[in-house]
Amino acid sequence: MLDINWIKANPAAFDAALSERKNVPFKASELIAMDESRRSAIAAVEDAQAKRNALSKLIGQAKAQKDEAKANELMAEVASLKDAIQTGEATRKEAEDGLRNALLVIPNIPLDEVPRGADEADNKEYFGLNGSPATAARARPAKPSFSYKPKEHFETGEAMGQMDFEVAAKISGARFVVLKSHLARLERSIGQFMLDLHVDQHGYTEVQPPLLVKDDALYGTNQLPKFADDLFFTPHGESRLALIPTAEVPLTNFVRETILAEDELPLRLTALTPCFRSEAGSAGRDTRGMLRQHQFNKVEMVAITTPEASGDEHEKMLADAEDVLKQLGIHYRVMMLSTGDMGFGAQKTYDLEAWLPGQDTYREISSVSVCGDFQARRMDARVKGKDGKIRHVHTLNGSGVAVGRALIAVMENYQQEDGSIAIPDVLQPYMKGLTSIGAKS
């Protein structure tokens, strides 16, 4: 949620910045007009309340002095204010809700360095701060080469008899998968490895969060009100709960409605959780294989920082996600998303795209975003500085990384001509020392 006072002070910048983004339903001038009526409504109510309070005080004094006549006189006077207060409060609530509801559907303002553009075609490859393409590329694993046409993950997986879409469809329908045997273990190993890496080496605290969340939490991390169609809901009493589409929701909402001390920051949390997405609107996209599922596991990283620290934290979180792919030995590239391709709440987003030789292309495996105070305003998450000043925190989130997609990347990059899959060194301890799976014996 953007700050109406900022919009008031920078209407041109607001309109210009959001012209780069899709579906922005309001102009600055409309929001400012809404704010005007909100504030005049507040002034009207408070004026009436002040008069009522003053008179009530006098009534108390009159009664204390047993002056019933005066008390009655004052009571008659204050009665006339009642209507004004009541209708004023209704007007005020309407105006406040109107402005808030408008602000809730306005996306975040991209940072200056974000490439302007309409869609992913305008994304720019990112080589690190002050980093040249050459040096950044040297630190990354190389593309593997094959003496045959590399297979896609579902070909190998089905041939192994350890990846089964038909059984999954019988149980749950389309966009589900069943993994079995060594492949199931490999999936688990990848998740464990990544979680351990972030906890042991990158300074995150491991969390087991709830997987069902309230609407309030979803408003905080901007799934609501605009993206309800992407979620699975389950009835709960008179209300409902949503299955988390990402652990970003519970982890970021850790700090909702709190004022943190500055020395508690940065707060770095990570969790390995299932994620549930209805994928409404994705009909026909990525229907083969397990690239796009209703349910998948993901390691998520979340950081809560001061406004000053969020930029550096974003680079750190990107490096933390990159480290996963470096250690797994998977070639990848980093893209800075353009204004047209960024998520609703992001100020700036880096996508990690893993090389998938079977598909002969790069595919998104992680997305690392800095949201500024956008989510903090929605959640009312603040930090009290050493000087006593209270400001909204900054929030960041990134996948570190999606487990299902990492499994795909391992399967395609480590495939062998005989249909087996070599196990990356860092995963072997998790695989009880297995160096290869799926080989014909």
Next chain:
RNA sequence: GGAGAGAUGGCCGAGUGGUCGAAGGCGCACGCCUGGAAAGUGUGUAGGCGGGGAACCGUCUCAAGGGUUCGAAUCCCUUUCUCUCCGCCA
């Protein structure tokens, strides 16, 4: 799911219709005291919103929402959460 008890400031805790954003204590901050510290002592110590350059003023907030009343932390209703007992369960 049933029965009961509760929810007050960073924490503990007083407050059953009037000047209560709220006693007292703890904690914290700053000062005094001290060679330094402890003890002692003094002062200060919530947030939102509106107005204002600021000092400051107004308003709202005692779990949340609604109601009664001239006036609600205090009375009534609904909801949420916590605790105890029973049932059930991993």
